[in-house]
Amino acid sequence: QTNSYAMSEAADLFKALQDAKDCKSLLKKHLTQERFDKLKDLKSKFGGTLADCIRSGCKNPDSGVGIYACDPDAYTTFAEVLDAVIMDYHKIEKVAHPQPSFGDVNNLGFGDLDPSGELIVSTRVRVGRSHASYGFPPVLTKEDRVNMEKASVEALQSLEGELHGQYFPLDGMTPETQQKLTADHFLFNDSDRFLKAASGYDDWPTGRGIYFNQDKTFLCWVNEEDHLRLISMQKGGNLAEVYRRLVKAIEQMEKKLTFAKKENMGYLTFCPSNLGTTMRASVHIKIPKVSQMPDFKDVCDRYNLQARGIHGEHTESVGGVYDISNKRRMGLTEFEAVTEMMRGVNEIIRLEKSA
Numbered sequence: 143q144t145n146s147y148a149m150s151e152a153a154d155l156f157k158a159l160q161d162a163k164d165c166k167s168l169l170k171k172h173l174t175q176e177r178f179d180k181l182k183d184l185k186s187k188f189g190g191t192l193a194d195c196i197r198s199g200c201k202n203p204d205s206g207v208g209i210y211a212c213d214p215d216a217y218t219t220f221a222e223v224l225d226a227v228i229m230d231y232h233k234i235e236k237v238a239h240p241q242p243s244f245g246d247v248n249n250l251g252f253g254d255l256d257p258s259g260e261l262i263v264s265t266r267v268r269v270g271r272s273h274a275s276y277g278f279p280p281v282l283t284k285e286d287r288v289n290m291e292k293a294s295v296e297a298l299q300s301l302e303g304e305l306h307g308q309y310f311p312l313d314g315m316t317p318e319t320q321q322k323l324t325a326d327h328f329l330f331n332d333s334d335r336f337l338k339a340a341s342g343y344d345d346w347p348t349g350r351g352i353y354f355n356q357d358k359t360f361l362c363w364v365n366e367e368d369h370l371r372l373i374s375m376q377k378g379g380n381l382a383e384v385y386r387r388l389v390k391a392i393e394q395m396e397k398k399l400t401f402a403k404k405e406n407m408g409y410l411t412f413c414p415s416n417l418g419t420t421m422r423a424s425v426h427i428k429i430p431k432v433s434q435m436p437d438f439k440d441v442c443d444r445y446n447l448q449a450r451g452i453h454g455e456h457t458e459s460v461g462g463v464y465d466i467s468n469k470r471r472m473g474l475t476e477f478e479a480v481t482e483m484m485r486g487v488n489e490i491i492r493l494e495k496s497a
């Protein structure tokens with residue numbers, strides 16, 4: 143019964159995708175009829191289906207990517223379509239991600255990207271991590287979410303020194319606290335329709351929460367899009383300080399938890415755009431002039447940057463302030479990903495100042 147329902151759901155979704163003529167997603171481009179026929183009845187080790195992976199992208203034809211992994215095993219079971227999307231998104235010829243490498247944190251080759259303090263409002267670097275033994279949102283139960291939260295919080299509470307902090311579950315948090323933390327760019331919410339359609343907000347707010355240190359320079363999102371999002375951020379442009387703090391946190395967390403990884407793919411995340419290093423290094427930067435130039439998008443493309451609004455993906459800029467980050471997370475090391483963003487931001491600053 144379940145199987146035939148799932149089969150017809152996949153067929154319905156695929157038809158909607160084909161009917162969406164303006165759709166430019168990577169899912170639409172790479173889920174050919176042949177691939178669909180081959181994958182439509184398969185199940186991953188965690189019980190996930192192709193429908194679980196493509197639901198969001200078929201219901202939201204304006205998706206850029208359009209596909210999620212139902213669980214870590216989806217990258218094996220549904221490799222035929224996922225590999226094609228991954229290579230296209232990360233601009234790589236084959237799926238061959240290097241071993242993690244954070245570089246020499248005492249000799250990074252960059253420091254403060256904006257010593258004048260005029261343009262960069264804040265700097266943030268994050269990674270996603272997944273518990274190896276759990277699936278991703280489409281296959282999780284409420285109990286899974288609670289158990290994962292417990293394991294994550296135990297590990298977080300072992301963090302020491304500057305990383306030491308406190309966990310605040312979303313369940314029971316006052317609306318005022320929630321609003322304040324969101325406005326200050328610390329907290330996530332349940333307003334992303336792409337994630338929602340991918341079961342990302344099922345059982346909300348159960349199992350979700352945020353951990354942060356005293357200064358809110360190290361934070362961890364629990365059960366937002368990924369099981370864990372480790373975040374280092376601070377005001378201004380000192381990328382070296384932000385990056386070093388994050389590396390320290392990753393190393394301490396890895397002593398406590400086993401994260402989902404795959405040979406040639408690096409760390410596994412819900413969205414294939416985050417695979418590999420899972421690293422997004424970003425600045426909030428005031429660029430009223432550059433952002434109005436006709437070739438702003440070309441500059442971003444040339445330096446492999448992504449420009450977003452300051453309230454998250456798919457949001458608009460406010461007052462000429464943009465969120466600029468590295469677009470590629472796979473096929474390069476963590477150190478190379480952060481360096482790529484540093485180079486692009488340096489160029490954007492140069493253009494803004496000379497405009």
Ligand code: CIR
Pocket residue numbers: 198199204205206207208209336337413415416455
């Ligand atoms: C989309 O396909 O547009 C959404 N599911 C979000 C994908 C993540 N986007 C990205 O470019 N990093």
